[in-house]
Each structure stands twice: as C-alpha cells, then as structure tokens.
Amino acid sequence: MNLASTNTATNNVVEVKEVCLDFHTKDGVVKALSNVDLSINAGEFVSFIGPSGCGKTTLMRVLADLEKPTSGSVLVNGMSPAEARKQRAYGYVFQAPALLPWRTVQDNVLLPLEIMGYNKDQRQKLAQEYLQLVSLSGFEAKYPWQLSGGMQQRVSIARALSVEPQLLFMDEPFGALDEITRDHLNDQLLRLWQQTKKTVVFVTHSIPEAVFLSSRIVVMSPRPGRIIDIIDCNLPADRTLDIRESPEFLAIAQRVRAGLAAGHNYDD
C-alpha cells in the first residue's frame, strides 16, 4: 500500500488493479470479483452495467471502503479507500433513499454536514442550496415518509451532494422509481454532472440509462464477477432524452447488449 501510494502522478481518481473478492457463504465460496482492472479519470461519468450477481455493486462498495477486497490494489484519489473515506472524499447514493425517518428533509440533508463538522451557517446554506438544486425547496419541514419515492431519492441525492464531494458513487439510485420519474431524474443528473464536472461512478442494469448518462460504460458479467468490455460513449454534451431514438445512441446500446449477451452463460 505504501509503495503504491507514491505513484500518484496521474490524474486517475480511481485506480483498480487485479482486484479479487470472495464471499464465504453457507454454500461455499462465491467469486464476487475476479481480476478486475479499471481506472477512472477526473470528470468522467462511468457506469457499471451487468446482470444481478455480476459484482457491479460490490466493485463500487470496494471503492467506497464498504467492502474489503480479498486481493489486489485499489486507489481512490491516490489513497487507499479507507483513507479516502476518512478524508470524506466521496458522496454515496444508495439503491434506497436511506433517509432517517425521525429527521425532516432539511435535517436529513444536514446529517453529513453535522458529522463532518461544518459550522451552522455553512450547514444551512449548503442544505438550502442543494435542496433547491433537486427542486425540493418548500419541502424542508416535511418528514421523508410524507414524500413520494422519487422525492425521497432526490433528497438522498441532495444529501450526497451537500458536502460537495468531487467524486460521487451512485448505486442504482433510480432503480426503484417509475420510468417517468426516472427519465426526469436522468435528465437532471446529466445537467448536474455537466455543470459541476464531478467524477461520477454509476451502477445500473438499464442499458438506455447507462448509454444516456455515461462517458464510459463498463460491462460486467457474473460467476465470477468480471469486466468483459469497456465502451466509450461520447454523445453530444447538449443531448436530451430524445437522443435515445438516434442511430449513434442505438449503436452504442447494441454494443452494450452484445457484450452482456456474450458474458452471459446460459446455465441458469
């Protein structure tokens, strides 16, 4: 680890080398990740896509130091994931909103700011700012369980953004939402990424979502969990949802689909 942390000359935000991760379950060892290599540059929007069990969420959890790899090396901002986490280098959006029910919308957004020791004025200002960004001004005093699923997920995005991390991990953040809400949030997320130039790592199992949002798509496959293709995806910056009908969009989507099909062993 010490050796590795000296070569931080590149602008790689994430550097993954030969990472393996095994889970020990009752039914034996599951190879969740097998020899994964990946680097992500600053300002990229990278999606991990693949069927369930391919290790896309596990890979992201390894980057966020929520899971320890069995072997291999991982660097986040040139540090070990644990150091990066302690330096509060990233924001994380989970599959579910994970809002604390005893806190109001505003207080939920304040939570990371309190923990990270921001002063009171800064806390109020940041919370206001990011709630506005996700169009939730006016809902500050509501409790999460009084909001719809889409609104709850927007609160959790505001919460992740409020500490202004340069790196954002999003684990199927829109997976549980209906398609109309999902389209709308996809559009908002794209604008947000373009405005803030953050590095985003995004887990999804929706091909159109991945192609629409990403600058690079990492296609993964299960048993063992591994990367089978990395697809560049440079659609115009001013794209709107309509681009999903265009030939270049469909071509990329076709390549992702082909990758997924190739990696799929039809034994289940």
Add this chain to the structure above:
Amino acid sequence: MNSSSMLHRLSSSCGLALLLSLLALTLPWAASSAETMGVNAWQHLDWLILLLTVALCALAGLTLVNQLLPRAFLVTALTLIALWQVTSVVKHAELAGQTQFGFWSLVIAIGLCVWASMKFLATIRLFGNKAQGFINLMIPALLGAWFISLWELAAIGFAIPHVLLPAPSVVGEAIVSSIPTLAADFNQTVIKAVIPGFLLGNFVGFSVAVVADKIPFLRRGLLPVGNLVSAIPIVGIAPIMVMWFGFDWQSKVAVVVIMTFFPMLVNTIAGLGESDAMEKDLLRSYGATYWQSFFKLRLPNALPFVFNALKINSTLALIGAIVAEFFGTPIVGMGFRISTEVGRMNIEMVWASIAVAALAGSTFYGVLALLERRVTFWHASFRKAHH
C-alpha cells in the same frame, strides 16, 4: 362489507331489545312476600320511566336507519341514561336481593342497546383527529360503563355478600372514606419504591446495554443470559431482598431494580442492533465516529425498543413492589393493605386498594405511551396518525 346487510343486522339487536322491554313490562320484576304475583314495573313510576327509556332507545335505533350521526348519538345518550337509571332503581328496597325475570330481561335489553350504540359509533368516520378520537374513546368507555353497571346490578340484585364481591358503589364509598390511608399507601409504595426503583433499574439496564453493545463479546454473553432471566419468575427474589434490605422501602426498590433491569437490557441491545445495513453504510461513508453514529443513527433507531421496555417495566415495577410487600413491610403500603385486609375479610378495602393500584398503573403506562408517541412519532406504528 355489504352495507344493506349490515344495516339489517344493526337493527336486529335493537329489535330484540324492544321485544325484551315488552317482555319486561309483562313479567314480574321482584318477588314479593305479600302477593304471589310479584311486583311489576307499572307499580313504580321510576321503573316505568326506565322501561320507557329503554324502549325509546331501541325504537330510535330501529327507526333512524339512514341518519347515521343522530342515530348513534341518540341511542348512546339514551343507553347511558338507562344505565344510570337502572343502577339507582336496583337499590330500591323491593328490588335489592329480590330481582326476578322481568328485571333481568330489561337488563339484557339494555345490554343489547349498549352493543347497538357501540356498533353505531364504530361505523362513524369523522374528519378531524379530535372528533374521531372522542368517538374512539366513547366506545370502550361505553363497554366499561356497561361492565361496571352489570357488576353493580349483580352484586345488589342478587344480594351477593360483600366478602365475595362488593358492589362498585360500596368500593367507591370505601375509597372516599379512607382517602388518607390510601394516600399513605400510595406514597409508601409508588413514590418511595416504584418510581426510584423504576428509574434506577432502567438506567442501569440501559447503561449496561450500551456497554455490551460496544463490546461484542459481552453482548453475545449477556443476551442469552438476559433472555433466560426474563423468562424466570424474578418476583421470587422478593423474600431475599426483604431479608437483605429490611422491611422498609429499600427492599422494594431492590426488587423493582432487579425486575426492570433485564427487560431494559435485552430490549436496548436488540434496539441498538436495529439499524439496517444501508443506514450503517451511509454513516460509514461519512467517516462517522462510533459515538456520532451512536447518537445520530443507532440510539434513535433503538428508541421504540427502549419505550417498549419502559412500558413493560411500568407494570412490572408496580407488581414487584406490591408483591415484595407481601413478604414484609412496615404497616403501610398497597401490598400490605391488600394482604392484611384480605386477612380481615374487609374485601371492599382490598378492592379500593386495587382500584388505586389500577389507576396508578394505567396512568403510569399512559404517560409513557404519550411520551412514546411524541418521541417516536416517526416510527411506522405511529405514522398513520400524522398523515
């Protein structure tokens, strides 16, 4: 549910009540030594008025079928008036201890009216929490009033000896005439023993749970032991505590502390483990310290469990103190009063003590339940009330 069939059933209990009050008009109400026929309702004006009230009540329930609110309120009001009348009529010299079928068929008719009013009230859906809350209180209150009246009627109507079952009115008189004694007992048992023991036992239980939560080895050792202990009859420890700490309140506090300790321990440990994996990951992703995630995540999540323990313990504490007093006490205290008055066959005083204990117990519980509602309003079990 089919509304027309429901209305049909609703009127049936009122119809039966009407029939029974007609029956009550013809059957004798009391045995009489002078006449072989017995005494009938038409021979006393207040009996007749009572009969009329019940008949009117049943009639209102039968006729005002489509007026939901007026029907419910009219039937309820008339039922309450009938209950009040019948408990005073039964004290009549000719009735007490001599009741006959006529009287009891009217009592059954009143019971049917009570059932009908509860049923009518239960179908009411009001906007506004306060009004609906009042209705929701009225329904069990009616059942309680019916139960107490029935007890009064049985005790007086059959002239049951006081030693077996004193009428509520007799118990009420006992309460009023011995307020100083009951107050002294309350002070000895509740103020000196239950409350300090409850506070101390819960505090110690909670603190040990927090320590055990921090040290997994201790938690894994204490939890099974705690679960085992909560299954055993800890009240049995009372004679030992009385031996150790003497007859006065100290031994009762000790019993209460031991009884309340384990439920609090087990519940708090369970509650502190309640936060789900995603919530814990969230706090971990912020690089939160142990105490940050304790105060901001795990303690709030544990609160419903803590309140559960507090509510269980409120009853346990009273039981512990009272039972400990059975094993020895200075000549004051609720447990002492109950055991000595039982010995003297002064049963109305026993009931008076039990009534005070019941009132203390339910007030204690009620205060905790209200506090729980305020503090854990966000919990799934309370959310409905806030929508």
Add this chain to the structure above:
Amino acid sequence: MTTSIGRKPSSTIPVVTVILAIIMIWYAGAINLNSPQIIDRYEKKGIDWSFTQLATDSWNMKRAVLPSPHQILAELKTTIIDKNVTSKRSLVFHAGITLSSTLLGFVLGAGLGISLAVGIVYVETLDKSLMPWIITSQTIPILALAPMVIVVFGAMGISGLLPKALISMYLCFFPVAVGMVKGLRSPQPMLVDLLNTYSASKWQVFWRLRLPSAVPFLFASLKVAIALSLVGAIVAELPTGGQAGLGARLLSGSYYGQTNLIWASLIVAAVMSASLVSILGIIERKVCYRLAGGQEISNEL
C-alpha cells in the same frame, strides 16, 4: 444485496464466561454479605482469624444471608433426589403442584386469548370496544389481586388448582390476544385480495391464510405467556400460608430464614420456566417447519 454472509460466531464461550463471572461475583458477594455475622461470632469467641478462614466459613455458613452456589446445589440435591417425591419436603412434589396450575392456567389463558383475537379481528365493534380494555387490563398490577382471589374462592369453598389457574390465565391471555391479533392481521393485503378473487369465504380466508400467517406470532406470545403463567401460579401460592407449591416454599423459607430453601425453590422455578419455554420452542420449530413446506426457518432476528 451483496453483503458478506459470514458464519455467525458461536455464543458458547461468551455465555460460559458471563456465567462464570456471575458465579465468581456470587462467591465474592457471599463473603461480603456473610462475613459481618461471622466476624461477630469470632469476636465473641475470641478466635484469631485469617481471610481464608473467613472465606471458607462464609461459604459454608448455615442460614447464610447469601448462601454460596455449592450450598444451594446441596440443598437442591437433598430436596430433589434424596427426598421421596410424595414427601412434603420434596421440591419435586411442590414443583408438580405449581406446574399443574401453570399448565391449566396457560391452556385457559391461551384459549381465551385466541378466541378474543379472532373476535377482535372479525368484529369491528369488538376491536374498538374491547381492545383498549385488553391493553388497560395489563397496566393493572393484577398479581395484587392474587391473595383476594384465593381467599374469596376459599370462602366459596373452592380451593386448590382452579383459583391459582385463574390468576395464571389472567396473566396469559394478554400476550396471546395481542400477538394473535397482530398475527391474524399480518397477511399482506395483496394475499387477502388474491383469495377474494377466488371468492373465498371468510372461513376459508381464516383457515388458509390468516391462521397459518399467525402461527409464528402465536408461538412468540405463547412463550411469553407460559413464563407469565408460572409467575402467576407462584404468586398465587403465597397467600395459602405455605401449604403447597413453589410459592409456598418461598414463603416458608422467608418465614424461617432458610435462605437455601428460597434459592433452591427459585432455581427450580427458573429451570421449570426455561424448560417450558424451550419445549414450546421445539414445538414451534416443528410446526413452522411443516408450514414452510419442509424448509428450515431460521429463528434468528
């Protein structure tokens, strides 16, 4: 979800450690509580004493304030193994009496609790009128009633099993009623709707959906109830003036300062309670195993 499913560490070592710690604290406590009397005795007789002597004497003191574990074990041996089962000094005899009223009270209480629960789930009027009283009934320190119930029944010429069982029953019915109401209401509305699309009758919904869903809730509350039932039986035996049953042994132990007897009775009560609860646990596993179509259901939270 991709969380690691590691094997749960066994609890045996921590539990044994905690129990050993309790025993050690117990012995230390025995010295602490018994030594004043022993030192008194030494001083009256003018004997020189050492700490080891004080310790041995306080661990083997007769009528100790806190008898040491081995004294309690010895008391258990004499009152369980050495005494004839029919003897009035045998704890087995007294435990049997307590057990019979515990079981009768449990059966009555569980029956009452289940019937109330069915009524409450199916009749809205009962739900609204009775449920608040069921909850209030438990805030009343019912055990305070025990002496009176026993004496009043005695005055009517009814004594022995039934009055004790009635007190147990009162303690039992509440957890069963509340747990069963919860259980009968536990099926998802979607499943109820599914049966309604088959136009199932109320009773078909009850037997095929509500009752099976309520079984885990029922067993959880039955386990609480049987422990309460034993408490009720023991407390109900107190006012009989030390005639029969574990409660009576507790009382006579406290009258005559026989602390060994009190602890021995308490331990018998604890073992009885734990066994009753675990027997229900075994039945629960069997029943749930069958309900789940032969799949093991994990009991862990």
